[in-house]
Amino acid sequence: DAKTTQPNSMESNEEEPVHLPCNHSTISGTDYIHWYRQLPSQGPEYVIHGLTSNVNNRMASLAIAEDRKSSTLILHRATLRDAAVYYCILRDTGTYKYIFGTGTRLKVLA
Amino acid sequence: DAGVIQSPRHEVTEMGQEVTLRCKPISGHNSLFWYRQTMMRGLELLIYFNNNVPIDDSGMPEDRFSAKMPNASFSTLKIQPSEPRDSAVYFCASSFGQYNQPQHFGDGTRLSIL
Numbered sequence: 001d002a003k004t005t006q007p008n009s010m011e012s013n014e015e016e017p018v019h020l021p022c023n024h025s026t027i028s029g030t031d032y033i034h035w036y037r038q039l040p041s042q043g044p045e046y047v048i049h050g051l052t053s054n055v056n057n058r059m060a061s062l063a064i065a066e067d068r069k070s071s072t073l074i075l076h077r078a079t080l081r082d083a084a085v086y087y088c089i090l091r092d093t094g095t096y097k098y099i100f101g102t103g104t105r106l107k108v109l110a
Numbered sequence: 111d112a113g114v115i116q117s118p119r120h121e122v123t124e125m126g127q128e129v130t131l132r133c134k135p136i137s138g139h140n141s142l143f144w145y146r147q148t149m150m151r152g153l154e155l156l157i158y159f160n161n162n163v164p165i166d167d168s169g170m171p172e173d174r175f176s177a178k179m180p181n182a183s184f185s186t187l188k189i190q191p192s193e194p195r196d197s198a199v200y201f202c203a204s205s206f207g208q209y210n211q212p213q214h215f216g217d218g219t220r221l222s223i224l
Contacts, residue, residue: 043218049212
């Protein structure tokens, strides 16, 4: 399974944009890039996913590099409720499995 | 809409006792997953059901662990006998379809084996 690399932790100020990076240099052509987040004492929550093109939804935006070897999750205005561990996961089109790494712990400062 | 519902939220029991964790997936979802989360190993997939049939149980750690899905709206994960190293948070997740569909997680059961 292709692996992802994320920073262990990041900090952001409230109401500012946050860019969470993810490197996946061994990504294959059929791997989708998925992002989940896990708030304290809760299960992981789906955020967004994409294959090649940038994607937007009500929660976030996903920017995918042209060579697909990296991606960035963008939270446009961080709130205190966005403090969580964010996981970047590659998932092949032919599999149901997620392999969770250690993620990035985002701290939002008031 | 109701999400994935797990019970109990917390369970504390003594080593050797039988433990049963319960999960109600989102209505209409036909795939169900059991995960375990620990500090040391992170989130691990234990078993996966599709249309109530176990498809992949390669993540189940030992024969002490078993899982069933008697119908589309209910699943159990059982540990018998339980051991202290089974202490973890156990999550259930469901999705519509197997591939490229987001998985929706419950809030988990925090299990402590004394």
